Amino acid sequence: MDKKDEADYKRTHSFALVRGSDMPDEMRAETIEMCVTALEKFASDNEKAAKMIKETMDKTFGSLWNVVIGESFGLDITHDVKGLLYFYFCTVAICIWKCS
Amino acid sequence: MPQKATSQKSKQVSPKVASQSIKTAPLKAVKPAVKKKDDENATDMGDVADEWMQGKTLLKPPDQLQLSEAELKEELTRVLTANNPHAPQNIVRYSFKERCYKPISNVDQLAIHFSLDGNMLHKDSDEARRQKARTSIAEEYVADSTAVDGSEDGRKENLGPDEEKESEDKGSRGKKEQKLTNQFNFSERASQTHNNPLREKASQTEPPPRANFSATTNQWEIYDYYIVELQKQERTKEKQKAPPVKKEDEKSKKKQSTTESQSDDITKVSPKVVQILERMVNQNRFDDIAQDFKYFEDASDEFREQEGTLLPLWKFQYEKAKKLAVTALCWSQVYKDLFAVGHGSYDFTKQGHGMLLFYSLKNSTYPEFIFKTDSGIMCLDIHVGHPHLVAVGFYDGSVAVYNMKEMGSQPIHKSTAMTGKHTDPVWQVKWQKDDMDNHPNFFSVSSDGRVTSWTLVKNELMYMDVIKLSVDGVALEGQGDDQLPTMACGTSFDFHKQIDYLYIVGTAEGKIHKCSKAYSSQFLETYNAHNMAVDAVRWNHFHPKVFISCSADWTVKIWDQTINTPMFTFDLNAPVGDVAWAPYSSTVFAAVTTDGKVHVFDLNVNKYKAICEQLVVAKKKNKLTHVEFNPVHPIIIVGDDRGYVTCLKVSPNLRKMPKEKKGQDVPKGPEVEVAKMEKILSLLREPTSAVKK
Numbered sequence: 001m002d003k004k005d006e007a008d009y010k011r012t013h014s015f016a017l018v019r020g021s022d023m024p025d026e027m028r029a030e031t032i033e034m035c036v037t038a039l040e041k042f043a044s045d046n047e048k049a050a051k052m053i054k055e056t057m058d059k060t061f062g063s064l065w066n067v068v069i070g071e072s073f074g075l076d077i078t079h080d081v082k083g084l085l086y087f088y089f090c091t092v093a094i095c096i097w098k099c100s
Numbered sequence: 101m102p103q104k105a106t107s108q109k110s111k112q113v114s115p116k117v118a119s120q121s122i123k124t125a126p127l128k129a130v131k132p133a134v135k136k137k138d139d140e141n142a143t144d145m146g147d148v149a150d151e152w153m154q155g156k157t158l159l160k161p162p163d164q165l166q167l168s169e170a171e172l173k174e175e176l177t178r179v180l181t182a183n184n185p186h187a188p189q190n191i192v193r194y195s196f197k198e199r200c201y202k203p204i205s206n207v208d209q210l211a212i213h214f215s216l217d218g219n220m221l222h223k224d225s226d227e228a229r230r231q232k233a234r235t236s237i238a239e240e241y242v243a244d245s246t247a248v249d250g251s252e253d254g255r256k257e258n259l260g261p262d263e264e265k266e267s268e269d270k271g272s273r274g275k276k277e278q279k280l281t282n283q284f285n286f287s288e289r290a291s292q293t294h295n296n297p298l299r300e301k302a303s304q305t306e307p308p309p310r311a312n313f314s315a316t317t318n319q320w321e322i323y324d325y326y327i328v329e330l331q332k333q334e335r336t337k338e339k340q341k342a343p344p345v346k347k348e349d350e351k352s353k354k355k356q357s358t359t360e361s362q363s364d365d366i367t368k369v370s371p372k373v374v375q376i377l378e379r380m381v382n383q384n385r386f387d388d389i390a391q392d393f394k395y396f397e398d399a400s401d402e403f404r405e406q407e408g409t410l411l412p413l414w415k416f417q418y419e420k421a422k423k424l425a426v427t428a429l430c431w432s433q434v435y436k437d438l439f440a441v442g443h444g445s446y447d448f449t450k451q452g453h454g455m456l457l458f459y460s461l462k463n464s465t466y467p468e469f470i471f472k473t474d475s476g477i478m479c480l481d482i483h484v485g486h487p488h489l490v491a492v493g494f495y496d497g498s499v500a501v502y503n504m505k506e507m508g509s510q511p512i513h514k515s516t517a518m519t520g521k522h523t524d525p526v527w528q529v530k531w532q533k534d535d536m537d538n539h540p541n542f543f544s545v546s547s548d549g550r551v552t553s554w555t556l557v558k559n560e561l562m563y564m565d566v567i568k569l570s571v572d573g574v575a576l577e578g579q580g581d582d583q584l585p586t587m588a589c590g591t592s593f594d595f596h597k598q599i600d601y602l603y604i605v606g607t608a609e610g611k612i613h614k615c616s617k618a619y620s621s622q623f624l625e626t627y628n629a630h631n632m633a634v635d636a637v638r639w640n641h642f643h644p645k646v647f648i649s650c651s652a653d654w655t656v657k658i659w660d661q662t663i664n665t666p667m668f669t670f671d672l673n674a675p676v677g678d679v680a681w682a683p684y685s686s687t688v689f690a691a692v693t694t695d696g697k698v699h700v701f702d703l704n705v706n707k708y709k710a711i712c713e714q715l716v717v718a719k720k721k722n723k724l725t726h727v728e729f730n731p732v733h734p735i736i737i738v739g740d741d742r743g744y745v746t747c748l749k750v751s752p753n754l755r756k757m758p759k760e761k762k763g764q765d766v767p768k769g770p771e772v773e774v775a776k777m778e779k780i781l782s783l784l785r786e787p788t789s790a791v792k793k
Contacts, residue, residue: 076314093317
């Protein structure tokens, strides 16, 4: 049962669930897509995923993005208006914010 | 000791060597051999001296040293050195290194006896070279002048080599001149350009807006959130049976929910609150107008003897009614700030829809109630007792009754072709007192010559023709077929304020008929009033016999109902659209003309001329169509053919009460007004009666 639940859970939760966002809609969609790609690519290594996400964000949307990926953390950040995205994906939570 | 010995020896042979001692003392670097020579000389001399001194015994000074023979024969060497006898031989210097006094071995032995500075310079020394330069320049000057002359002459012949030479000379001269910089023939000049003053400017850009965000995530929070989300999705899936949810759906749902909540918020606010707020905003916006309305009394009226002015206050307009002319105005008797405006068109060719608007003075920007009608409105009247009932007459001949309590845009009653609607435009409607069964009823007059009475009976509108107007007289029933009665067109009517059954009707032919409700076949009286259609007839509010009429023939006439000819006639130079008595005075009335002017008359003040003639609308093209006095406030509303309604305040001069005589109580009220009018009329009656006679 547990294994089945686990597999189920992994399957059903494999979408991005936005908890908080400040971005315009298209920007948010694009960002989430890119983040999901990065996470799937570097499934085991959050650091590399974060690095890839940050670099892509800097290139596409302008400088100084910060990316935090983790399973259990607390945060209190100051971000530029229209530069925050905080969402869950499977077991990890990803917070991206811009602070130039 | 040797010295002494020396001296002793010399002394010993003193008689012989007296000269010898003189010679030997100064000589230092003399060898003993020399000494021997001296001795020999001395012996020569001594030989001579011996002979002289043989006779004497050897004299010895008493303090001479007594020496033995051997000691006397001892040879003492005397050395002459070049050492300076004055130079110290035992100089000691402190040595800091060894921290003690040390004797100096080398002592300077040089003694200068004589020095003389000469004035000879070495050829290659600096000073000598400088001297050389100076002297050579002097030579050059002389040489140059000759060279320049030569070059000038030579220029004509050989330019090339001479120029070279000249430049060379100059170059060398320049070099030499450079060196010659002393304070006697060298001057320095300096100047500085004006530097523009510098100014510092600094500015700072606004930092991009920032916001704070804080959150915590844990495994269980993620899990919980997902579960909630999934449940939501399942629910929506069940509701819509939509395809599997994608990210875009989620986002669109979120968008929808946000917009819904926004619109809910606005509609949740109760309309009453919104209305109050709107009024507040308008009051603030038109604060000065509101103040004027309440408190402003034109002070300059004291200086104007008789004339008065109209102060423009609010201007009411509704965008959808802009193309329509104002065809009717009516104040509500109960709500003193509410008035109704009927919109339509007087133009026969341009007939379209109409509008019925209700404005309040508290909100001049937007009407309180709006009713749209198919046909243009020509007249309206608000019931005195039931202020929610409004009777309206249309251009197409129908009449309608609106109930303002109901929000619907349709009238509660409307007359149709079957229920007796007029065949021509309805020009005037007027509510009457409720009949015996307490049914509201009103009268209407139309161009089809009928004056009809309508009664609201149990949600139905019932009509009854009261009288039929005709050109010659009343249309008599039962007249022969050969004579079709020509119907006159009724254009206005008014009911007597006190005598209920008495009313007057104005026609398009210019006649005014006095009628009674009791008699449906006959007029009580007919007045040949005007040359053109009578636009308005009104009974005086106070005097029971006086009424006023106006017409497109440019005149306003005041009548006493008992007399066939008008008491007063005023020519206003333009077609008169409407005339109205003032509710506060029996002698004041206002008339509006198509040239945009409002004329206010006070018969008590001036019987021949208006006391106020004022252009009210901005452009003269605007024809004023109607005027109404407010029953309570000293304001009038004027409607024009562009759809604007202007509200004006009547200045004090136009509201004059008769002057009080000292000591007498002047009774106020209608009696006074009646008396006033009577007085004026009596002045006229005498001559008219005289004329009659």
